Amino acid sequence: MTEHTEVLDMRWDGWGDPAKATEKLPGGVSLLLTAVLGHRPRRTARIRPADVELTTPELPADDVRALAAAVGAEYVRTDHDARVLHAGGKSTPDLVRRRAREQAAPGAVVLPGSEAGVAAVLRIAAEKGLAVVPFGGGTAVTGGLEPDAGDHRQVISLDLRRLAGLERLDDVSGEATFWAGTRAPAAEAALAERGFELGHFPQSFEFASLGGFAAMRSSGQNSAGHGRFDAMVTGLRVVTPTGTLDLGRAPGSAAGPDLVRAFLGSEGVFGVITQVRVRVHETPAERLRDAFTFPDFRSGADALRRVTQAGTGPTVIRLSDEAETAVSLAQVGSIGKALGKGCTAIVLHEGPADLARARRDATAAVLTAAGGKPASGKLAESWDHGRFGAPYLRDTLLEHGVFAETLETATTWSNLHVLRTAVTEALTQGLGAAGARHRILCHVSHVYPTGASLYFTVVAGLAGDMAAAWEPVKARVNDAIVTAGGTISHHHGVGTDHAPWLEREIGEHGLRVLRAIKRELDPAGVMNPGTLLPRA
Amino acid sequence: MTEHTEVLDMRWDGWGDPAKATEKLPGGVSLLLTAVLGHRPRRTARIRPADVELTTPELPADDVRALAAAVGAEYVRTDHDARVLHAGGKSTPDLVRRRAREQAAPGAVVLPGSEAGVAAVLRIAAEKGLAVVPFGGGTAVTGGLEPDAGDHRQVISLDLRRLAGLERLDDVSGEATFWAGTRAPAAEAALAERGFELGHFPQSFEFASLGGFAAMRSSGQNSAGHGRFDAMVTGLRVVTPTGTLDLGRAPGSAAGPDLVRAFLGSEGVFGVITQVRVRVHETPAERLRDAFTFPDFRSGADALRRVTQAGTGPTVIRLSDEAETAVSLAQVGSIGKALGKGCTAIVLHEGPADLARARRDATAAVLTAAGGKPASGKLAESWDHGRFGAPYLRDTLLEHGVFAETLETATTWSNLHVLRTAVTEALTQGLGAAGARHRILCHVSHVYPTGASLYFTVVAGLAGDMAAAWEPVKARVNDAIVTAGGTISHHHGVGTDHAPWLEREIGEHGLRVLRAIKRELDPAGVMNPGTLLPRA
Missing domain, CATH: 3.30.70.3450 (Alpha-Beta Plaits)
Structure with a gap:
C-alpha cells in the first residue's frame, strides 16, 4: 500500500490544486459574463480555515481513545484544520458554505491504514453510536459528505487516503486490484509503468479516489469507449459493520444476482469499499x-x-x-x-x-x-x-460573485429533447423567480445505444445567500427531471441533495430493497445517515 | 399481449420440438461412440406421460377455487398431463427422471393472463402457504423447476405463457418492451417485422422465454457482439408477494445501486418478472x-x-x-x-x-x-x-442408453487453463470411480476482456440409475470449480443443483444480502423454495 498522509492537497474552499487556481477571469469569459449578467464581475471575500467557528463539538476523549487503539493515535485527528477540511464536498453550495463564519464539521477524522482498521472503526462506531461518513477524494457534489449524525450523537469522517496503491496487476487478464483510497492519477501512474491504462477520466479525475468512483457509479469523459466505472469494476471488497464481502468471482457469472452491483452506487450507506478490482487495457498507441x-x-x-x-x-x-x-x-x-x-x-x-x-x-x-x-x-x-479545467473556472467565477453550477440527467434517445426542454424551462423559471440573469449551457456528455446523458452548466447572477437562492431552483429542476422521465442522476449520484427524489425514481419497493440490505449489514444505522436513503 | 395457451409444445421427456427429434444416431457419432464407450449404443425404453404415477397430491379444491377466482377457472389446471409437463426442467438428470414410473409434480398449473393476475396469485399463495415455481419456457437445467414445496403444504407451477408478446417498440432508442412469457423466437419474429433484432441465441433459443433469460442471467452464442442478456436488459417489472417494482429508468443512471441487477439472476425467489425491456438493434445487413x-x-x-x-x-x-x-x-x-x-x-x-x-x-x-x-x-x-441441434442429439444418445450432459464455468484468462485442468480431472476421476468410459469435450463459448467461459460436454457410459451415478461426479466438479477459482455457473444458473456451492462463491454476507431482500419482498417464503438460496 502507498500511504498519502498529507491532508491539505485541495483548496479548502474551492476545487483542486491551489497551484493551478487562477484569480483572473479569462478575457473572453469576462466579456461574456458582462453581456449575460449585465454587470462586470467583481472580486468577493474569502475566509481562512482558521477563521471558521465550528458549530459541532469535537469527538469526546473516550471515543477518541477507542478509535486510537484501533488505528493508532496519530490517525485520529480532532484538530480544527482536519475537521474543517472534511466538512463537505465540492458542489457550488458546498463552496458557498465554506465562506460562512459558522460551519458544521465531523467530530474527528479517522484514517485507518488497513482493511482490519476499517473493520475495527466500524465495529466501534456501531457499538458507541457514532455515525460514519466515508471520505475518498472529497470531490462529492451531491451532499454525501455532509457531517450528518442522523440519530447518533456524533459523526466521524473515515478518510481512506492511507488505504491506497496498486495491490496486484494481472497483465494477462487485464485486471488491476487497487486499494479504494487510491486517487485516479496515482492509479493511472502505477498502471502506466506497466504499459496499461484504466481510462476513467471524470471531471473530478485529479482528486477523486477509485473507491469513490465505485461508491458513486462515476462516468468519465472516455466512457463511450471504455464504459462507465460500473462496467470497469470486476470485483469489490466491502467492509460493513457486521462483516466483510469479497465479490466478483469471475467475468460473466450467472451465480445469482451480481452483488457487486448492490454496492456500486451504495454511497457508503451499507459499508466502506476497501478494494476495487478493475478491467484495464494496454496504453493506446x-x-x-x-x-x-x-x-x-x-x-x-x-x-x-x-x-x-x-x-x-x-x-x-x-x-x-x-x-x-x-x-x-x-x-x-x-x-x-x-x-x-x-x-x-x-x-x-x-x-x-x-x-x-x-x-x-x-x-x-x-x-x-x-x-x-x-x-x-x-x-x-x-x-x-482543458478537459479538467472547468471547476477551476467555477472557483474564479465564485470569487467574482458569480454562481456557476452543473447538473445532469439521462434518458432514452426518443425522450432526450423533451427532457432537455423540461430542465431548461425549470431552470429559466426558477432563476427568473429568483430575479437572476443567467446563461444555461448544455451538452450530451455520455452516450449509450438506448439513450444519452444531458449535462447542464448554469451561470447566474444570484444575489444574497447564493446557496439558499439556488435551493428552490434545484428542487424545481429535480421535479422536472423525474416528471419528464429522466434519472435523478446520471453520474453525480444521490447524496443528500437528491435523496428526496429517489422514491419517485425507484418506487416504494425499490427503497424497501435498499433499506433491507442496510438493516442486514448496518443494523445500528451508523453508515452515512441522510445519504442515498431519504429520512423516513 | 399474444396468448400461447397450448401446453404441449416440447417433448415431455426430452428436448424441444417433437417434429425435429431424430431416433437415429448420425453415422459418425455412432462410430465415435462405439470407439469411446466400447460398445454399440442400443435403443432403450421410454414411457408415456399417462403411465406416470404422481407421488404428490393434486391441489385441494378450495385452493383451486381461490386461484380460479383470480385468473379464471380454465387457467387453473390440475389435470394429470399439465402437472406432469411442469414437473421439472431439461437437464439430463431431469430427463432421466422423466423415465421413472413415480414422479413428483406441482399440485396445479396456474396460467395468469395479466400482471394483476400474477399479483393476485402471489397474494393467495402467501396467504394460503402455497409454494410458487415460476415457469417460463421450461428449459431450466439446474433444478430451478423442481416441484419443491419447501416448508409449505403444496406447490403450484406459475406458467407465464399467457403473459406474452411485444408491448412496445421504441425504434429511435432501440428499446423493446416484452411481456416476460414471450418465447425467444416469437420475440425475434415480432422485431424482425419492424427491422430489428434482439440477437440473443442461447442453446435454449427455440423454447426459452425472455423472463427466463432475465431470471437466469442467460448468455447467448452472439454475446461476444451483443452482450449477455444482463447487458441487453434496460428495465424490468417484477411482481412480488408484497408489491410490484418498475425498474430501469434511464440508461447510465447513478441513482443508487442498479436494482435491475438485483432481479437479474434472482431465479424466481424474490418474485415473478412480468415485463422485460431490452436493447435491440437493426437487423444486420x-x-x-x-x-x-x-x-x-x-x-x-x-x-x-x-x-x-x-x-x-x-x-x-x-x-x-x-x-x-x-x-x-x-x-x-x-x-x-x-x-x-x-x-x-x-x-x-x-x-x-x-x-x-x-x-x-x-x-x-x-x-x-x-x-x-x-x-x-x-x-x-x-x-x-447446427447451432441449436446439440440437445436433440442428447435426446437420441439418451434413447440409446448413453449419458450426455453439459456443464460450464468461467474465470479470468490467466486462470483459464488451471480451471480447465481442474474440471477435467474431477470429471475423469469421478467417472473413473463410477467405472464409466467417457469422452470430455470442451470449448470457450463466451469471451470477456478479462476472462472467458469454459463449456464442457460429457458423454459417458453410466450404468444403472444414470442420474444417481452422475450426482457424485457433478458434486466433485462443483468442488473443483470453486476451489480452482471458477464461478459455479456462467449461464446455467444456480437452481437447486448449484445452491449448496453458492456460499463458497459469494460468502456468508453475500447470502445474507440475498436473504434480506427475500425476507422483505417474500416474507412468507413462498417463492421457489430450495432454488438459489441453499436451505439453512
Whole structure:
C-alpha cells in the first residue's frame, strides 16, 4: 500500500490544486459574463480555515481513545484544520458554505491504514453510536459528505487516503486490484509503468479516489469507449459493520444476482469499499482528435445516436449545444466568429494505430452522413487540453460573485429533447423567480445505444445567500427531471441533495430493497445517515 | 399481449420440438461412440406421460377455487398431463427422471393472463402457504423447476405463457418492451417485422422465454457482439408477494445501486418478472462466417483473448478443444481427416456491410498474428446451421442408453487453463470411480476482456440409475470449480443443483444480502423454495 498522509492537497474552499487556481477571469469569459449578467464581475471575500467557528463539538476523549487503539493515535485527528477540511464536498453550495463564519464539521477524522482498521472503526462506531461518513477524494457534489449524525450523537469522517496503491496487476487478464483510497492519477501512474491504462477520466479525475468512483457509479469523459466505472469494476471488497464481502468471482457469472452491483452506487450507506478490482487495457498507441459541427442540437444528437447504435467505437463523443459551443469557442479566443454558429461535437478515437484509424473513419462516415461537417481540429485539442479545467473556472467565477453550477440527467434517445426542454424551462423559471440573469449551457456528455446523458452548466447572477437562492431552483429542476422521465442522476449520484427524489425514481419497493440490505449489514444505522436513503 | 395457451409444445421427456427429434444416431457419432464407450449404443425404453404415477397430491379444491377466482377457472389446471409437463426442467438428470414410473409434480398449473393476475396469485399463495415455481419456457437445467414445496403444504407451477408478446417498440432508442412469457423466437419474429433484432441465441433459443433469460442471467452464442442478456436488459417489472417494482429508468443512471441487477439472476425467489425491456438493434445487413485452426487449445485461447482485449468486434467467437474439434468434424463427415488436427475457432461478424467487413479484417489480423490459420468456411457454416441441434442429439444418445450432459464455468484468462485442468480431472476421476468410459469435450463459448467461459460436454457410459451415478461426479466438479477459482455457473444458473456451492462463491454476507431482500419482498417464503438460496 502507498500511504498519502498529507491532508491539505485541495483548496479548502474551492476545487483542486491551489497551484493551478487562477484569480483572473479569462478575457473572453469576462466579456461574456458582462453581456449575460449585465454587470462586470467583481472580486468577493474569502475566509481562512482558521477563521471558521465550528458549530459541532469535537469527538469526546473516550471515543477518541477507542478509535486510537484501533488505528493508532496519530490517525485520529480532532484538530480544527482536519475537521474543517472534511466538512463537505465540492458542489457550488458546498463552496458557498465554506465562506460562512459558522460551519458544521465531523467530530474527528479517522484514517485507518488497513482493511482490519476499517473493520475495527466500524465495529466501534456501531457499538458507541457514532455515525460514519466515508471520505475518498472529497470531490462529492451531491451532499454525501455532509457531517450528518442522523440519530447518533456524533459523526466521524473515515478518510481512506492511507488505504491506497496498486495491490496486484494481472497483465494477462487485464485486471488491476487497487486499494479504494487510491486517487485516479496515482492509479493511472502505477498502471502506466506497466504499459496499461484504466481510462476513467471524470471531471473530478485529479482528486477523486477509485473507491469513490465505485461508491458513486462515476462516468468519465472516455466512457463511450471504455464504459462507465460500473462496467470497469470486476470485483469489490466491502467492509460493513457486521462483516466483510469479497465479490466478483469471475467475468460473466450467472451465480445469482451480481452483488457487486448492490454496492456500486451504495454511497457508503451499507459499508466502506476497501478494494476495487478493475478491467484495464494496454496504453493506446494512437489518439485521434476530431471536431464536427452540426446546424443545431437536434441534428447533432441524432448523429451521436447513429454512431452509438452502429457501434463504430469512439473513445469520446460529446456534443455541445449552441450556447455552450459559443462559450467554448469564446474560450479558445474566437468568440466573434462563433456566436450563433451551430453545435460542435468532439470525437476522440484510440487504440492500436490501425484500429483507431478504422474506428475514426467509421465514425466520421456516420457523422457526415447525418449532416456533420468536419471542423477545425483545434476545437478538439482545446477541449482535450482543458478537459479538467472547468471547476477551476467555477472557483474564479465564485470569487467574482458569480454562481456557476452543473447538473445532469439521462434518458432514452426518443425522450432526450423533451427532457432537455423540461430542465431548461425549470431552470429559466426558477432563476427568473429568483430575479437572476443567467446563461444555461448544455451538452450530451455520455452516450449509450438506448439513450444519452444531458449535462447542464448554469451561470447566474444570484444575489444574497447564493446557496439558499439556488435551493428552490434545484428542487424545481429535480421535479422536472423525474416528471419528464429522466434519472435523478446520471453520474453525480444521490447524496443528500437528491435523496428526496429517489422514491419517485425507484418506487416504494425499490427503497424497501435498499433499506433491507442496510438493516442486514448496518443494523445500528451508523453508515452515512441522510445519504442515498431519504429520512423516513 | 399474444396468448400461447397450448401446453404441449416440447417433448415431455426430452428436448424441444417433437417434429425435429431424430431416433437415429448420425453415422459418425455412432462410430465415435462405439470407439469411446466400447460398445454399440442400443435403443432403450421410454414411457408415456399417462403411465406416470404422481407421488404428490393434486391441489385441494378450495385452493383451486381461490386461484380460479383470480385468473379464471380454465387457467387453473390440475389435470394429470399439465402437472406432469411442469414437473421439472431439461437437464439430463431431469430427463432421466422423466423415465421413472413415480414422479413428483406441482399440485396445479396456474396460467395468469395479466400482471394483476400474477399479483393476485402471489397474494393467495402467501396467504394460503402455497409454494410458487415460476415457469417460463421450461428449459431450466439446474433444478430451478423442481416441484419443491419447501416448508409449505403444496406447490403450484406459475406458467407465464399467457403473459406474452411485444408491448412496445421504441425504434429511435432501440428499446423493446416484452411481456416476460414471450418465447425467444416469437420475440425475434415480432422485431424482425419492424427491422430489428434482439440477437440473443442461447442453446435454449427455440423454447426459452425472455423472463427466463432475465431470471437466469442467460448468455447467448452472439454475446461476444451483443452482450449477455444482463447487458441487453434496460428495465424490468417484477411482481412480488408484497408489491410490484418498475425498474430501469434511464440508461447510465447513478441513482443508487442498479436494482435491475438485483432481479437479474434472482431465479424466481424474490418474485415473478412480468415485463422485460431490452436493447435491440437493426437487423444486420451482413453476416460473415469464418473458421480458423490453431495448433492447440492454449494458443487458440490466447488468440481469442487478444481479439477480445483489442475489441475488434466479432458477434460470435468460440474455440473448441482438440476433442470437440474432432467430434464436430466427425459430424460434418470428415472424421478420418480430422482427429488430432488441433483446435477450431468459429468467428461470425455482423453489422452494416462496411463495418462487418472491417471488423472481420481486424479480427482475422489478430487471429493470424496469434498463430491461427484460416480454415474451410464449411466448418463455420456447419456450426451455424447446427447451432441449436446439440440437445436433440442428447435426446437420441439418451434413447440409446448413453449419458450426455453439459456443464460450464468461467474465470479470468490467466486462470483459464488451471480451471480447465481442474474440471477435467474431477470429471475423469469421478467417472473413473463410477467405472464409466467417457469422452470430455470442451470449448470457450463466451469471451470477456478479462476472462472467458469454459463449456464442457460429457458423454459417458453410466450404468444403472444414470442420474444417481452422475450426482457424485457433478458434486466433485462443483468442488473443483470453486476451489480452482471458477464461478459455479456462467449461464446455467444456480437452481437447486448449484445452491449448496453458492456460499463458497459469494460468502456468508453475500447470502445474507440475498436473504434480506427475500425476507422483505417474500416474507412468507413462498417463492421457489430450495432454488438459489441453499436451505439453512
